[in-house]
Amino acid sequence: MKRKSKRHFTLLEMLISMVLTMLILSTLTYFYRQVDLIGREIDRTQEQSFALRYVESRLAKTIPRITTGGNKENPSFLFTGEEIPLFRQGTQNLVFTFDHCVHLDKLFSNIVLGRLYVTPTGLLCLGVWPAPKNWDLIEIPPMKKEILMGNVEKLDFEFFVPPKKGKGKISETMDPALYGTWVRTWSQEYKELPAIIRIIIKQEGMEQPIIFSFPLPNASQPITYDQML
Numbered sequence: 001m002k003r004k005s006k007r008h009f010t011l012l013e014m015l016i017s018m019v020l021t022m023l024i025l026s027t028l029t030y031f032y033r034q035v036d037l038i039g040r041e042i043d044r045t046q047e048q049s050f051a052l053r054y055v056e057s058r059l060a061k062t063i064p065r066i067t068t069g070g071n072k073e074n075p076s077f078l079f080t081g082e083e084i085p086l087f088r089q090g091t092q093n094l095v096f097t098f099d100h101c102v103h104l105d106k107l108f109s110n111i112v113l114g115r116l117y118v119t120p121t122g123l124l125c126l127g128v129w130p131a132p133k134n135w136d137l138i139e140i141p142p143m144k145k146e147i148l149m150g151n152v153e154k155l156d157f158e159f160f161v162p163p164k165k166g167k168g169k170i171s172e173t174m175d176p177a178l179y180g181t182w183v184r185t186w187s188q189e190y191k192e193l194p195a196i197i198r199i200i201i202k203q204e205g206m207e208q209p210i211i212f213s214f215p216l217p218n219a220s221q222p223i224t225y226d227q228m229l
Contacts, residue, residue, distance in 0.1 A: 038196065049226075055124070055148045056212060059199065062126065063214040065098040067111055068193045075132060077113065079188040080157060083088040091155040095115035107134060108144060117155070124201065154202035154209075158182045159194035162221035194218040
């Protein structure tokens with residue numbers, strides 16, 4: 001009969017095996033951490049991209065529908081509003097009327113009044129009110145507020161004044177030197193629309209601002225592209 005012999009681990013072998021096990025576990029932990037960080041970065045990038053596309057989509061469905069003309073009963077507006085405590089200091093806000101199309105609430109159907117602004121806490125919001133002609137039918141005009149983006153540090157606007165072409169003109173109250181240039185404010189006294197509105201959004205922690213440009217189809221003056229370049 002064969003005699004079975006037992007071989008015992010030495011202390012040195014135990015130490016070597018423990019060190020190797022720790023090295024393997026450390027390597028696996030490192031790679032797992034890297035995979036987890038990459039996954040989080042992808043999720044963050046996707047979230048930012050989705051938020052950006054959402055803002056662009058909502059603005060694209062609103063800004064190009066800004067109206068012009070109007071009358072005493074149903075006036076149209078477009079102007080940069082004053083800086084008040086309700087908005088974040090150092091940011092601009094834009095007041096305008098636009099075509100809200102068909103809406104379940106008839107007060108918010110067709111032409112409505114809108115305001116694009118930033119709250120003191122850094123929320124980019126779109127406020128919508130019924131058309132001014134309906135304000136005498138209700139005591140306090142209701143407001144629908146939509147939050148478009150967070151962590152907004154600054155909001156600015158630029159308006160492209162189309163070059164004067166033929167006998168056309170923007171407004172008698174506008175300086176003729178502004179034709180074919182970008183201006184930072186727009187007055188209700190102009191009683192006309194710019195050809196393009198540029199929206200500049202600066203988020204906290206971001207070096208470069210986000211810029212959206214929207215042409216206004218309802219503008220009466222055409223754009224001369226060679227003068228824009």
